Amino acid sequence: MIIVKSDEKTEAGVLPDTEILTAMGKFNEELVKAGVLLAGEGLQASSKGARVRFVRGKKTVIDGPFTETKELVAGFWLWDLKSREEAIEWVKRGPFAETEIEIRQVFESDDFGDAFTPELREAEERMRAQAAGER
């Protein structure tokens, strides 16, 4: 998973200009043509989001926006690649000027081993199946 961070503009809800959109569109097209891009989404400003904080089981709802702008997630891609190095090389080709892009490897459910019981696994996948069906 390739995680793109927020900045003042994304948090202010400013939509990217044509130039950025064009460059991003071209990059996405390149990813698709290379058979790399599986999925991706951009996220709206955190002012439209919320957090649920748990303290010793007690729940508090905190409405956005959140202040730590540069730590917030603004969007993500799911890429299908053979190695971490390939992900790094693809990110380097991205149309970015001033940001930090984070690369993380997605767990396959087999990676969890025995801690992920068949029942848990089933519940998880059922949830995913539902989520997919509702889209």
Added chain:
Amino acid sequence: MGSDAHPAIEAIWRIESPRLIAGLARIVRDVGLAEELAQDAFVAALEQWPESGVPERPGAWLMGTAKHRAVDMLRRGKRLQSKHEQLGRELAVQEELDAPDFDAALDDDFGDDLLRLVFTACHPVLSTEARVALTLRLLGGLTTEEIARAFLVPVSTIAQRIVRAKRTLTEARVPFEVPAGSELAGRLASVLEVVYLIFNEGYAATAGDDWMRPELCEDALRLGRVLAGLAPEQPEVHGLVALLEIQASRTRARRGPSGEPVLLLDQDRSRWDQLLIRRGLAALRRAEELGGGLGPYALQASIAACHARARVPEDTDWARIAALYDALAQLAPSPVVDLNRAVAVGMAFGPAAGLELVDRLLSEPSLKTYHLLPSVRGDLLAKLGRRAEAAAEFKRAASLTQNVRERKLLLERAAASAK
């Protein structure tokens, strides 16, 4: 940077090599030569980049280096027979070298060049095995060692296969182009067949201890997705991609705890990969929207989609599956398709209807030793309560299968039916 640079350079190679080879092949008009030039550039990168650092635009660096080598090689005149031909090529390469920006030229043309490379690597003048090896090497960016490992054959076998394939292409003077007009459909079928073969070798391995090799499935899926990007106007490309995505979505569910195969209707559907299913269904929609009727791959994808949409086996739309097999049997007639159709009819309209169709296949010579015929027949007979006949069919099926696990299962069913 030291030796740490190597994984990065290999990653760059995997990303850049297909379009590098494709771009070079357009200039030098010889896929084998283009690949050698690209390899030389890669070797130069391995030598220089650990010291100098990876250049800002590694693709352009590799292309530039390879083109300079092309000029050297052409000047030495080793490759081409006639002086005239040599001068012509030299001029073409020189023109390319004088082009102001490699990257710009690369971006504009590389889609077309890649498509030409696909059609050349899958040219009918080559054997199927050669097409598979060459496609993985030139378009998948796999090394000879990786291909050999995937197909469980010695490295020298694959190396020879690739050398011979390249020589055949040169000798047959196969033009580096996308076929046009009436030729296109047949040539496209040859390309799709290669991708499907690679996938199937991974999905139901014909050799070795493992009965699946998922890496090959992933390589085929990636090739299919690339193809869909290169030839988006071809419905069957999307049909094939849809089929592969949906089949790949079941990878995790197809193996039991000790590696044994788990059949479709027995699979834990919660383990199917919903992202791949969603992608498969989207690809199928694209194939349908392009119109012109569904081809064999899109029909098979539609059948796979019926299973993918059913959350539990009982939800399966068997009547639709039977109708789709009917369409497939008309488009690509085969006794195996007929047998599958009989299964679907049996599920949709009752075992008697299915059995009637299966019995028509009993005289089919190509199914004489196919264990699934008596296995399917036994299943239908059992459902009709004709237990003794069912037991005999399961025994017969057990005697025909090569797979130990499957034989055990069939003998168990025979014993259960005989009770």
